[in-house]
Amino acid sequence: MAAGSDELRWAERLQAGDRKAFNGLVEKYRRPLVGFLYRMVHDAATAEELAQEVFLRVYRARARYRPSAKFSTWLFTIATNLALNSLRDGRLRRAVELPPDFSAAPAAGRGVSASADVRGESFAAEVADPKPTQEQEMIESERLRAIREAVSELPEKQRLAVVLHKYEELDYAEIAEILGCSESALKSLLFRAYETLRMKLRPFISQREP
Amino acid sequence: MSERKHLREELVVPYLDGRLGVEERAEVERHLEACAECQARVSGVRGVLEVLSQWEAAEPSEGFSRAVETRLEAEAQAEAARQARWVVRLRPAHAGVLAAAVAVLLVVALLPTTVERVEPPAPAPTARPTERAQPMPTPSAEADREADSGELAALEPALLEDYELLRDFDVLFDREPATGKPGTE
Numbered sequence: 001m002a003a004g005s006d007e008l009r010w011a012e013r014l015q016a017g018d019r020k021a022f023n024g025l026v027e028k029y030r031r032p033l034v035g036f037l038y039r040m041v042h043d044a045a046t047a048e049e050l051a052q053e054v055f056l057r058v059y060r061a062r063a064r065y066r067p068s069a070k071f072s073t074w075l076f077t078i079a080t081n082l083a084l085n086s087l088r089d090g091r092l093r094r095a096v097e098l099p100p101d102f103s104a105a106p107a108a109g110r111g112v113s114a115s116a117d118v119r120g121e122s123f124a125a126e127v128a129d130p131k132p133t134q135e136q137e138m139i140e141s142e143r144l145r146a147i148r149e150a151v152s153e154l155p156e157k158q159r160l161a162v163v164l165h166k167y168e169e170l171d172y173a174e175i176a177e178i179l180g181c182s183e184s185a186l187k188s189l190l191f192r193a194y195e196t197l198r199m200k201l202r203p204f205i206s207q208r209e210p
Numbered sequence: 211m212s213e214r215k216h217l218r219e220e221l222v223v224p225y226l227d228g229r230l231g232v233e234e235r236a237e238v239e240r241h242l243e244a245c246a247e248c249q250a251r252v253s254g255v256r257g258v259l260e261v262l263s264q265w266e267a268a269e270p271s272e273g274f275s276r277a278v279e280t281r282l283e284a285e286a287q288a289e290a291a292r293q294a295r296w297v298v299r300l301r302p303a304h305a306g307v308l309a310a311a312v313a314v315l316l317v318v319a320l321l322p323t324t325v326e327r328v329e330p331p332a333p334a335p336t337a338r339p340t341e342r343a344q345p346m347p348t349p350s351a352e353a354d355r356e357a358d359s360g361e362l363a364a365l366e367p368a369l370l371e372d373y374e375l376l377r378d379f380d381v382l383f384d385r386e387p388a389t390g391k392p393g394t395e
Contacts, residue, residue: 019282026274026278030274030275031270034267034268034269034270034274035267035268038268039265039267044268048274051270051274052277052278056282060285140264143261144264144265147262148265151262166259166262166263167262167265172229187221188219188220190223191219191220191222191255194222194254194255194258195251195254197262198254201261204261205254205258206257
């Protein structure tokens with residue numbers, strides 16, 4: 001898939017060592033990159049450090065970038081490798097509690113409703129309540145903890161596939177290229193990952209008609 | 211367990227993403243109407259995707275871009291310092307001596323023990339070993355061992371002087387020449 005024209009121009013200027021082009025790419029990709037790495041390593045500081053390292057490696061290797069490949073594919077491939085290295089280095093900290101600076105605001109305003117309760121049947125979370133109660137905050141906290149834990153327990157490749165698909169919204173071809181598999185294999189991988197998550201997050205999934 | 215064929219698993223996520231072609235989508239929906247099990251699976255994945263949407267990620271800090279810039283500058287300065295250390299301005303005479311000395315060192319180090327003598331660089335019919343300030347020692351296993359162990363007494367003084375010159379330069383050991391062998395083009 002050909003790179004977008006703006007991205008291609010930036011990438012070509014980056015190859016030539018244009019620092020302004022590099023800074024533009026940093027501005028564009030820092031948020032998705034930190035987000036991706038955070039969901040992989042579960043630590044904001046580590047995610048930021050790794051994201052900086054990704055950009056440094058991009059700059060060092062700029063001459064090797066081939067404009068025929070999407071820049072985001074290249075970027076996320078580097079990020080994937082760094083994330084996996086970090087996890088394998090054992091720097092992953094399972095966050096049992098939410099980080100202090102993380103907003104525990106419930107799904108108010110996002111139009112999401114979920115039903116599950118602490119006894120494993122169904123929590124009830126009121127939506128569109130601008131002032132969440134303490135109970136709602138606890139429920140939200142528990143849900144987020146469960147999500148993080150469930151995703152982190154996925155096998156590496158499934159975890160990567162889920163994060164890149166669900167949160168980075170990369171297309172199947174890109175994700176398949178990053179993971180080194182076929183699109184068909186990726187789609188099966190995603191299905192199996194989501195099935196696993198469905199079992200683990202069952203108490204938090206609303207019962208809706210298909 | 212029903213023997214009815216179920217949806218291929220690789221269709222479920224693209225179906226939910228709206229990425230199936232018109233015909234394929236219609237086929238999936240026809241199947242879902244008739245298969246409760248697949249309905250449940252699709253509904254389950256849809257539910258998981260909704261729950262996952264609630265997981266917000268950390269945002270980059272305000273100083274992120276500046277931090278990248280700072281690290282890049284520091285790297286560039288470190289690289290410039292490294293380059294200055296090993297990029298030595300050799301005079302043409304030194305360059306020639308350098309090349310010759312490295313070549314001889316390699317020959318001495320790699321020659322098999324059966325080689326009995328080394329041809330001088332500019333052989334002349336009347337040139338005799340005794341005309342040298344010191345005769346080139348006959349390569350032997352002992353000389354090879356001395357070379358291997360770093361003993362340089364077996365080398366000619368001229369070469370020894372060049373080695374002293376070379377030893378102070380990191381160029382032999384820091385750079386990555388095309389052939390992978392130090393000192394070669």
